Amino acid sequence: MLSLERTKPHQLHYTQALVRRMCRTDEELPDYHARLSNLEAGFYGEQRSDRELADFTIPHKHYFLHNLEILNPQGFSHQIDSIVFSLHFLLILEIKNITGQLCYKPDHHEFSRIRMDGTKENFSDPFEQAYRHKTFAENLLRSWGITTPVEYAIVITNQNAMLDDSLQGYPIFHVSGLRRSINYFFVKHPDACMTEEAFEKAGKRFIDALHRSIPKRRVSLDRLKKGVLCPRCEFQAVMHYTAGNWQCSSCGTHNKQALRQALDDYRLLVSERITNKEFRDFTGIYSMHVASKVLSRLGLEKVGDKRGRFYIIPENWTADK
Numbered sequence: 001m002l003s004l005e006r007t008k009p010h011q012l013h014y015t016q017a018l019v020r021r022m023c024r025t026d027e028e029l030p031d032y033h034a035r036l037s038n039l040e041a042g043f044y045g046e047q048r049s050d051r052e053l054a055d056f057t058i059p060h061k062h063y064f065l066h067n068l069e070i071l072n073p074q075g076f077s078h079q080i081d082s083i084v085f086s087l088h089f090l091l092i093l094e095i096k097n098i099t100g101q102l103c104y105k106p107d108h109h110e111f112s113r114i115r116m117d118g119t120k121e122n123f124s125d126p127f128e129q130a131y132r133h134k135t136f137a138e139n140l141l142r143s144w145g146i147t148t149p150v151e152y153a154i155v156i157t158n159q160n161a162m163l164d165d166s167l168q169g170y171p172i173f174h175v176s177g178l179r180r181s182i183n184y185f186f187v188k189h190p191d192a193c194m195t196e197e198a199f200e201k202a203g204k205r206f207i208d209a210l211h212r213s214i215p216k217r218r219v220s221l222d223r224l225k226k227g228v229l230c231p232r233c234e235f236q237a238v239m240h241y242t243a244g245n246w247q248c249s250s251c252g253t254h255n256k257q258a259l260r261q262a263l264d265d266y267r268l269l270v271s272e273r274i275t276n277k278e279f280r281d282f283t284g285i286y287s288m289h290v291a292s293k294v295l296s297r298l299g300l301e302k303v304g305d306k307r308g309r310f311y312i313i314p315e316n317w318t319a320d321k
Contacts, residue, residue: 006066045097045157087192
């Protein structure tokens with residue numbers, strides 16, 4: 001079955017690298033820690049929804065498209081948490097992992113939560129977010145010659161959230177109700193709206209249109225810790241290259257893979273390109289010859305001649321080995 005699996009968002013990768021590399025005395029570090037917590041909670045909630053869908057047998061041909069990002073004709077991104085696409089309808093799922101009592105004032109497009117201590121926090125209107133995606137999907141499908149119902153729903157993945165009476169009648173429910181809600185849409189739309197050929201072609205076109213947004217690098221290198229950082233010391237101690245291995249100056253542990261993590265941080269926070277000089281400056285290797293040998297062993301793509309040569313740091317290579 002064609003599907004688009006969920007991957008960790010670029011923004012989460014970027015913020016994790018940033019928190020690893022920012023100095024503990026940086027005034028903005030607490031803000032980035034809070035942002036990281038929100039991103040991790042959101043990703044966990046999306047995975048919770050994915051597991052619910054994976055455990056659900058849908059007796060109709062369908063595709064799951066998770067974390068779909070597409071640019072509209074104006075160049076603005078649509079980042080859709082999940083899509084259930086069938087011959088009968090397309091369902092957009094906006095997934096939220098939030099706690100507290102959730103309230104809604106539709107006239108003001110105000111979506112908020114009240115915490116246990118009574119404090120209130122406002123969020124972007126998820127119904128407006130989902131409606132924006134709905135109109136985009138309708139127009140996109142129409143441009144492909146397909147007219148099919150497009151529905152949307154807000155899925156709450158945190159069991160500690162309470163839905164206020166103000167949300168009655170709106171398409172919002174706990175993740176435990178996801179199966180019943182999908183069944184409801186099949187009852188609502190019992191007839192197929194397209195041929196299987198058109199359906200399969202549209203599914204592939206969604207994936208072909210995928211466009212991942214890359215976070216803007218907003219923190220200068222002089223605010224970040226350089227070096228190969230020790231995972232065992234929670235990335236607070238620097239490792240040194242000795243006899244073909246990396247050794248922590250604090251705990252003494254050896255870790256060859258720590259270099260890959262360091263270069264992945266460099267790719268996320270600075271650039272996917274790195275020269276021998278930049279590599280030496282970032283890792284603390286002083287010898288140009290030694291740096292060349294280390295870079296060669298990594299198997300990075302080389303571009304240019306000796307004088308202007310740089311190396312390309314690939315995406316997700318920390319998971320390769």
